[in-house]
Amino acid sequence: MPLEDLLDLSCGYRAGARDCPVSKTESMPSALEGERFDAVKGIVGRIAHDFNNLLTPLLAYPPLIRNDLPEGSCGASLLDVIEKTAQDMLHITRQLLELSGHGEYEFHLADLNEIVERTAAEAGAAAAAAGVTIQKQLSTPIPHVSACAERVVLALRNVLRNAFEAMPRGGEIVIATREQTVGGENAGPDAPAPGRYVVVDVCDRGEGIPVDLGRRIFEPFVSTRRSAERRGAGLGLSVAYRIVRDHGGYIAFAAREGGGTVFSLFFPVAEGAGSAA
Numbered sequence: 001m002p003l004e005d006l007l008d009l010s011c012g013y014r015a016g017a018r019d020c021p022v023s024k025t026e027s028m029p030s031a032l033e034g035e036r037f038d039a040v041k042g043i044v045g046r047i048a049h050d051f052n053n054l055l056t057p058l059l060a061y062p063p064l065i066r067n068d069l070p071e072g073s074c075g076a077s078l079l080d081v082i083e084k085t086a087q088d089m090l091h092i093t094r095q096l097l098e099l100s101g102h103g104e105y106e107f108h109l110a111d112l113n114e115i116v117e118r119t120a121a122e123a124g125a126a127a128a129a130a131g132v133t134i135q136k137q138l139s140t141p142i143p144h145v146s147a148c149a150e151r152v153v154l155a156l157r158n159v160l161r162n163a164f165e166a167m168p169r170g171g172e173i174v175i176a177t178r179e180q181t182v183g184g185e186n187a188g189p190d191a192p193a194p195g196r197y198v199v200v201d202v203c204d205r206g207e208g209i210p211v212d213l214g215r216r217i218f219e220p221f222v223s224t225r226r227s228a229e230r231r232g233a234g235l236g237l238s239v240a241y242r243i244v245r246d247h248g249g250y251i252a253f254a255a256r257e258g259g260g261t262v263f264s265l266f267f268p269v270a271e272g273a274g275s276a277a
Contacts, residue, residue, distance in 0.1 A: 048096035055093065058086035095235040098154065099220060099242055107247075109270055110147040112198050113138045116175055119156040126161070131170025134160075138177045143269040145198050147247055152267075155243040158236035159202045159263050166206025166261065174203040180266070192250040196269040205260040209253065217253070240265070 062079040069075050120134050127134050156175075163173050180199050182192045209217055218241040240263075244251045250266040 044096050044099065048093045051089070052093045052097065055086055055090055058082060059090065062086075092235065095158075095239050098151070098239045099235065105148040105151060105246075107146045107148055109144040110149050110152070111142070112145060112147075112152070112177055112200060112267060113140065113142055115147075115149055115152050116156065116177060116200060119153050119160065120175060122153070123157065123160050126164065127173075130164045130167070132164055132167060133172050135172055135174045136176075137174060139179065142177055142179060142198055143196065145247070145267040146270040147267065151243045152247070155240040155265065156200065156202070158240045159265070161236055162263075163202055163204035163206065163261075166204050166208075171205045173205075174201070176201045176203070179269070182266075192266050193268075197249070197266040198269060200265045200267070202263045202265075203256055203260065204262075205256070205258070208255060208259065208261055218251070 062083045066076060066079050069079075116136060116138060120136060123134065160173065160175075167173070178199050178201070180197050182194050182197060184194045218237050220235060220238040241251050244265050244267070248268050251263065252266075253261055253263045256262050
């Protein structure tokens, strides 16, 4: 059975960003959850775990072999190809493991502004290579959230990568944080639960999301990417969705006024938490 037949779809929630105004809300799948997805995620996790183990020699041996090659050997360039391919495979298996829900994670009080700063710094080289500048608009002070920081970084990194790929001619991406209270009038299976949230908005000026993909954009292996330059297309947003939902949050997207897309990641404010400086 095709994977897309195992996934459930539904509508989304209006996700406007204070600094990234939106003009049209797009729909999104309700969840990578439920019986149909459970039927495949266990299999995906086991396969990814096995492939992760098989990658060990492909990652460990090239540097050792390179030390034994004579200077100027053409074999060095072949080892570079092996290493690059192995890194691509490692990226895919890590995404699949995250998507499958395997793994145990510790949650601590976290400052999302610090996580955004870290993610933007780590993405600096990739942004420069893509001709993209990253502007940060961070609200301060902002409440703490309960989070596994490494996983939140991965979610933001994936959304940023999607934004880079949506802007093949480069441009500016805005990452903004804000606090938002969701009232009971918005309650429902396809909206954040009522409460206080810290929201991270990632705003691009890309080509937007095609209408025919709007309801499927968070499904595994669905991608708007036109280039096959990097392997693993179609997993990043699915993983971001899984991570945010595992934090008790919500993720949505909307068309941005003037062109582009806003992805909004809602993280519940930690109970009894104070504000970060």
